[in-house]
Structures are given as C-alpha cells and as structure tokens.
Amino acid sequence: MRKTTDIITWTSETGPTDGPQYLALRNQIALSIEMGKLPPGAKLPSERTLQTGSGAARGTIREALFQLEAEGLIYRRDRSGWYVSPPAVTYDPTRWAGFMTYVAEQGRTPATATIATETVPASSAVADIFRVAPGTPLHLVTRLRSIDGRPVLMEQITVDPALAPGLFSHSLDGSLSQILMTQYGLRVSRNRVDMRPCALTREAADALGAKSGTPGLLVVRTSFDPDGRVVEYDQEYWRHDSIRVHVDLNVRTENS
Template identity: 80%
Template sequence: MLTQDELEGLLRVRSTPGQGPQYLALRDQIARGIEMGRLPAGTRLPSERQLQTGSGTARGTIREALFQLEAEGLIYRRDRSGWYVSPPAITYDPTRWAGFMSYVAEQGRTPSTETLTKELVPAISAVADIFRVAPGTPLHLITRRRSIDGRAVLVERITVDPALAPGLLDHSLDGSLTQILTQHYDLKVARNRVDMRPCALVKFAAEALGVKPGTPGLLVVRTSLAEDGRVVEYDHEYWRHDAIRVHIDLNVRS
C-alpha cells in the first residue's frame, strides 16, 4: 500500500508544452497508476485540497480530471469520504436468468442483498399492460439494495403478480428471489426481454447508493416470462455504471 506522500507524488501533475489541457495530464497519470497496479482497487486518493497543494494545480482543473475518471468508471466517490479506485466490474449476462447472488458468487465475489421495502401497490396503467391486468390491480412491489464485497452497486424495483406468487411478501427477500420463485411457486422463466440504457441516477436510487443524484448509472429493465407468456417478474435495476460489464457470448451458426 502506498503512503500518502507516495500517492501525492504519483499524482503530481507534470505539465509539458503542447501536452494539452492540464486536467487530461492529471487524468492520464491517475489512469496509468491504476493500469500499472500502483493504485490498486480500493485505494483512497488524496483529497482535492491535497492534490491542489501538492501540485499547484487549480481546484477546477483537479475536479475536471476526477469527474473524467469517474465517467470512465475508474474511480468513484463515497459520500463524505472522498475518491477511491473502483474495484473490478462484475460481468453481467442479461440472457441468463441466474440470480444476482449466483452470478456474483461464481466470479469469486461476495454478494449481499438488503430489502428496503416490500408492499402491495395498485398497478399503474403502463405496468398493468405488461402484466395484462386491469389498472389498479394489486401487485407486489419489492425494493432492494444489492452489494458486492460490501459496496452497494445497484438498487432494484421488482414487480411480481400476486396471482402467481401469493404470500411472496411473507418470505425473507434478502437472498435469492429467483430461488424463492422457483422452489416455492414452481415459476420457471423461458424468456427474458432486457432493455439497457445509460442514465443519471434518480434521487431514490442515488440516495440508496450513497451518491449524488445525477451520478452516471446504467438502467437495466428486465421482463421475465414463463413458457405460457405470463410475466413472472418485471424489474428495474439502477446500477452504478462502474460496477457492471455487460458480456454476451453467442453461438453464430451459418
């Protein structure tokens, strides 16, 4: 582990004529340190004030460099704690109906789940259309925060039809929902429809993840369907953009 003095020395900006914007010079130094392993995952960077004092660089320049690295997923902020080097992203295959707990553990990481709310709510029109029920029909709505190695990486809102899973909310939902639906309700998914798009984390998701609203994120909307076409689960996942790497392995037949 580098000492604070070594960190500050490593991150000191050394400008040369024609190098380009100074914030890119600092960005490149930090990125090189991460790439070469001199700044391992979890390393806390010096504060903006320390970087400013050590390098003589303007505070605004330092912030531009840090924001650029955050947008690239190389570093992240902890609320009221500072900037840290991001851990490796988890590989996510949206074509599988493997639960979060399973595919994170398969990659040698430690998953955990915390149920924030679970309630019965009347279906709004858009959701009612998805489940093919009348607007106002009560549906299970579950909000959970999920972590990898103790770091919160996503907040999800899951809707399930009580007609398919009566009493679901009586279960502990801090583990695998996939396992509960399979073992207790014999619900098996035949098809997944997945939409993904970059997003700015909305207020409830940002607060649950301990970041500022507007922080870059990835929204994954998944509709899981049974063999007969009934919707088993409708899920909105708000991911930290630096926590996930989407990977799909397809066999292409000529």
C-alpha cells in the same frame, strides 16, 4: 506504507503538455491505477490535497476526477471522498443466472438486503406489461445488492400477487426467483432484457451512497413463464463501473 499523495507523481511526462491540464492530471491518476500504485478500494487524496500537490485550480481537479468517474476508474462515496473502483463483475444477459450465483462464480461475495416491501396500484405502463387494469394492486420489492460489501445496485421488482400470494411472508434477502419457483411453482422460460445508460435517481443514489445524477446503468428485465405470464418485472439501477456486459454469440451467415 506510502500515502496516496506520495504515490501520485505530479509530472508532465504522463500527459500532454499542450492539451487541457485536467487531462494531464487524469492521465497521472489513471497511470497510478494501471500500475497498481493505487489498488482497488484505495481512497484518493482530497480535492484540496490534489490541488496543493499539483498546483492546479480546484475546477481543473474536479474535471479530472469527473473524467475518471465517467470512465469507471474511480467512484465517489457521498460525504466520504473518491475511491478506486473494484474490478467489474461480468454479466451475460443470454444466461439465466441470478445475481447471487454469477457474482459468487466470479470469486466475489454477493449480498442482498431488502429495503422495502409494499403493495402499490399499477401505473398504466406497468399494468400494460402485466396485462392487468391500471390501478390493480401489485407487489413491489425494493432491494439493495452488494459485492464485497460495496453497494452496486438498487432494484425494484414488481410481482403479481395473484401469482404469488403471501410473498412478503418469505425472506427476500436471497434469490427471489428461487422463492417463486419452490414456493409458487413459477418457472421462468424467457427473459427480455433492456439496458441503457442513466443518471442515478435520488432514491437509487441515496441507497448506493452516491450523489444524485451519478452515471449509472439501468437494466430492465421482464421474465415470462411458459404460458407467457409475467413472473417478474425488475428494474436495476447499477453503478456503471461495477458491471461489464459480455455476450458470446455464434455468427450465422445469411445470404443477401
């Protein structure tokens, strides 16, 4: 079996010779990934090894790696090194399917681990979402979710204890929505989803084994029941390379 140092061929043929050297290195590594020489999950050589093999400066190597990370082609495990990113899962915000369901439907293996459960006073912003007074006790559930054994998102879910008393007595390592429906009769009829790029907070980065400030995607979901009450307020901090948002909409032509 060949080593990754043998798979990456350091030539100028895969990148522009008159451009920045880090782009040429980026192109060479990206080509190895595209051709399958570096499969998903493969560990890249260390920065020192890449420096020796290419003759480039350490800073140039890091620029190339950071570029590949920004594109979602590789990711960094804190204190472990750089790895080729697995294929991203497809997320359709117009479809109400839980993480465990849509990941499994795509032939991947989902897993959920509860990190913490606590009752906290509502901040002004969260109190406004739940239409309660600031300082009102609310349940907060922090969970880590994985795909094929790789942590891909940390989420913090807020639930009103008035709607789900004794919530923490249930195992929350599966579908929380299923528990809310079967144990408390809470049915979600509408979801509001907001997404934006973010830098992973220290808490999220530590949970995902990444460095603080690593690029991420923040998905905020507010779920309402038929009476307009907030059932869940979910903030998900995703590794940006692990999710692909896909929406298929019918186009309606309107007269101008």
